[in-house]
Amino acid sequence: MSTSASSILLIDDDPDVLLSARLLLKSHFDRIHTLEDPAKLLDMLQQETFDVLLLDMNFTRNATCGKEGFDWLTKILDVDPDMAVILITAYGDVEMAVRAIKQGATDFILKPWENERLVTTVTTAIKLRRSKDEISRLRERQRQMSGDIDSRFHHMIGRSKAMQRVFDTISKVAATDANVLILGANGTGKELVARALHRGSLRAADVFISVDMGAIPDNLFENELFGHAKGAYTGAGDRKLGRMELASGGTLFMDEVGNLPLPLQGKLLRVLEERHLTPLGDNKPRSIDIRLLCATNTATHDLVATGKFRPDFLYRINTVEIQLPPLTQRGEDIIMLADFFMRNYARRYQKPELSLTKAAQTELLSYRWPGNVRELRHTMERAVILSEGDVIDVADLRLPETFDCQPTLAPDNLAHSEKQTIKRVLAQSDGNISQAAKVLGLTRAALYRRLQRHDL
Structure with a gap:
């Protein structure tokens, strides 16, 4: 771990001490800042990020008890609990050193110091600080991954020609770092494709972070993607890593990317081009290294034609496009998928080994599947859940008896197809939003957004 590119702040009311420490440390570390008046310390911590603080313990003439140093230590750790603080005093003893460590100091050094000892202590403190930062980042990533990753049905299944084309494209693109735009109607498995691309990439050992742009309120888009600094706005008590920073080194999947507002598209375009971002309320750019995968159920040319999408942003995110077929174009996959789901749920609900009757298979093949997979x-x-015995029959499926839905159309007509499908489902459900959302495989909130989008 290199410590040369490090930022160190020295706080001491003796300019000779500051000069001596600066001359020693500047040959070992990148940036050395000095401060004589500790009253300015908290403002500096808001404006600059430091790896280590070297703090004198007495700032009042003839003071030797170290109370001021302990008071400032408490204030520093209130601002940044992970800050590495090395206390310095000419009047120390074992008891004071023990108290300093218990109160949160990283180390304790006596004046006059030994040069080699000071450099070693600062180096160790920098490594400790960075280790804490990395642990915090890994914990946040793990928390995010636990919420994002749904491992129930992570395998993609299909022997139809339409799906074989999808598999072929994935195998060609996965190992590259190309940005991919995944197109397809709701429920066709766009996130499964994104996860397959990640598993086949050189980033597979790192994180896969998923964010549903359709589920984020407009005023929280930037905060969700870029994160915020502590105190960036009312209620922002702690620093929050945005999804893009969390995904650095791995893959970021943005579902329903068509919901991105135009101003944010411009900011995101700059981030993708410059490979760094600035969290809300912060003025320090942070480098990122992500592979971006996006998905939408709206035809891309419709997004641009309606003025909802910047052409330059679209070019950036769709180096390669993958079109997912609706389930109606995957007839030979339906029974295979149904059997896969049936076996998985039978294990989950501790049911006996189940099989589909011929009549149930016929029913599954004849249904139009507006909600797809x-x-x-x-x-x-x-x-x-409803089955009794060891077979699933037509009555167990409980599919709508009359549902005349046309297959999802070609990519250019996805938006029109979605609107017509929603209208048919609403009519079939007698306007019951909850029932229609269940048939379509959507949440009520997601369905309401689509009703507004299509002016229904």
Whole structure:
């Protein structure tokens, strides 16, 4: 771990001490700052990030008890609990050193110091600070990953020609760092494709961070993606890492990217081009290294034509496009998928080994599946729960008896197809939003957004 590119702040009311320490440390570390008046310390901590603080313990003439140093130590750790603080005094003893460590200091040095000892102590403190930062980052990543990753059905299944084309594209693109735009109707498995791309990439050992742009209120987009500094706005008590910084080194998947407002598209474009971002309320850019995967259920040319998408941003995110077929174009995959879901849910709900009757298979093949694979999955979960015995029959499926839905159209007509599908489902459900959302495999909030988008 290199410590040369480090920022150190020296606080002492003796200019000769500051000069001596600066001359010694500047040959070992990158940036050395000095401060004679500790009253300015908290303002400096708000404006600059330091790896280590060397803090004198007495600032009043003839003071020897170290009370001022302990008071400032408490204030520093209130601002940054992970700050590495080395206390310095000419009047120290073992008792004072023990108290300093218990109160949160990283180390304790006596004046006059030994040069080699001071350099070694500062180097160790920098490594400790960076270790704490890395642990915090890993914990935040783990928390995010625990919420993001759904491992129930992470395998992609299909032998249809339409899916074989998808698999072929994934195998060609996965190992590259190309940005990929995944197109397809709701419930076709866009996130599964994104995860498959990540697993096949050189970033597979690092994180996969998923963010649903359709579930974020407009005023929180920037905060969610870029994060914020402590105190950036009312209620921002602690620093928050944005999804882009969390994903650094790995893959960021932005689902429903068509919901990104135009101003944020411009900011995101700059981040992707410059490879660094600045959190809200901060003035220090942070480097990032991500592979970006995006998904939308709206035809890309429609997004640009309606003025909802910047052409330059679209070019940046769709180096490669992958079009996912609706389930109606994957007839030979339906029974295979249904059997896969059935076996998984049977294990989950401790059911006996189940099989589909011929009549149930016919029913599954004849249904139009407006909610695509997601709806099929929900259907099989419900059927497993309601089944009695060791077979699933037509009655267990509980599919709508009359639902005349046309297959999802080509990519250029995805938006029109979605609007027509929602209208048919609402009519079938007699305007019941909850029922329609369940059939479509959406949350109520997601359905309401689509009703507003399509002016329904």
